[in-house]
Amino acid sequence: MEYLHSLAHQSFIHRDLKSSNILLSDDFRAKVSDFGPVKLVPDGGKSIMTQLAGMFGYVAPKYVSNYLFSIYTYIYIYICIYIMDVTKRQVGND
Template identity: 90%
Template sequence: MNGGFGIVYKGQLDIGTKIAVKRMESVVICIKALDEFELEISVLTKVRHRHLVLLLGYSTQGLKIILVYEYMPQGELSRHLFHWEKFKLEPLSWKRRLSIALDVARGMEYLHSLAHQSFIHRDLKSSNILLSDDFRAKVLDFGPVKLIPDGGKLIMTQVAGTFG
């Protein structure tokens, strides 16, 4: 599966835990990619919430960058909303859609106001929301995140995010 800056592989640890391994492509590793990688690592090491995808580990060696996440078996929400026929999936019921929306809202609430340091995601879209076996939603991809000063307000003066 292709991710934002690379390819995502499914793997398994010796103890049987399934993982998702995101390998950033060396052709796209540039200052922007390194900056986003460092920001994503700094965010993911500061936040833990049941509706944010868990970072299990990472590795950097020269131009090789690897992120290891918990595996989310149902994949991206976008597949279930826009491509369910292509992937031979059942369409999501309205009850399940509401549950997913609430999960995402809880994850965003945590990032925006409940975490030790507040963050704004800036790239929330269906392809950055992953689903577990029981369709619990978790938010992914914290590269474009913006820190909010403690007790401060944030005024956005630029467009941020990616298509999809």
């Protein structure tokens, strides 16, 4: 995700990051897949206003209140994925 936001020539917002979209290579390097809902970030931008394209259980509260998607939204998503992995439960489902 750092590559998409900082290192790539043009920045992108994935908009559907979830555990099933994170794949591991033979040497256990994480690879992100499913770029269908990707949104282009304007030059020099760090965040973008956009509509939700993925799973509602992974949505950061700040995004819900102002529709501003940034690197901090991904931090929240990573925490959800980690909790889901540790507890073996889907985030956002009772």
